[in-house]
């Protein structure tokens with residue numbers, strides 16, 4: 001059986017990080033983008049990471065941040081992976097001696113393929129919805145037919161995923177991983193234990209269909 005990995009993004013509280021890890025999330029995301037309602041300070045993220053068990057990947061998310069800011073996070077928070085969610089160049093993304101995920105907003109097939117080729121050194125490519133003026137965390141889905149099937153093993157599907165649509169999403173795309181934020185929240189930045197648990201169950205049931 002192929003197992004779809006799960007990243008839960010926008011963790012702002014120790015309790016949510018611990019819950020997500022307990023129910024089997026593979027990765028947790030921390031949003032270092034001040035305009036996001038899910039923004040966490042370096043101090044807060046460091047405290048959450050100290051409480052997360054080993055073998056859970058900790059991901060720092062940035063949107064067109066300065067090099068200095070990314071370095072500050074790397075020095076002070078025990079993160080394993082970087083996620084660039086803005087217009088960062090491949091050169092910028094590779095500056096930090098850590099593996100990275102590049103997020104692409106799904107405008108059209110050509111722009112997705114172009115970004116995939118430009119970021120061929122990325123560990124994974126996260127495909128999120130395109131909503132003008134909003135870099136991510138939109139809660140909106142997009143046309144999954146835009147996802148290039150030949151890159152399946154590198155694809156992290158995001159954008160408006162929730163307990164009701166995740167089985168369909170996995171069956172349609174068969175991504176390496178899925179990334180969810182708003183779909184497991186009770187309010188922005190506050191995760192809901194029951195929704196996380198239910199989401200993990202739905203992913204496991206979709207995997208059984210393979």
Ligand SMILES: O=C(O)c1ccccc1N[C@@H]1O[C@H](COP(=O)(O)O)[C@@H](O)[C@H]1O
Pocket residue numbers: 009010029031033036037038061063085128135136137138139140158159160161179180181182183
């Ligand atoms: O979560 C945010 O606030 C955010 C802000 C800026 C860039 C990215 C952000 N989150 C990422 O967007 C995806 C999709 O979110 P959702 O599931 O549609 O709510 C999320 O997985 C994060 O990686």
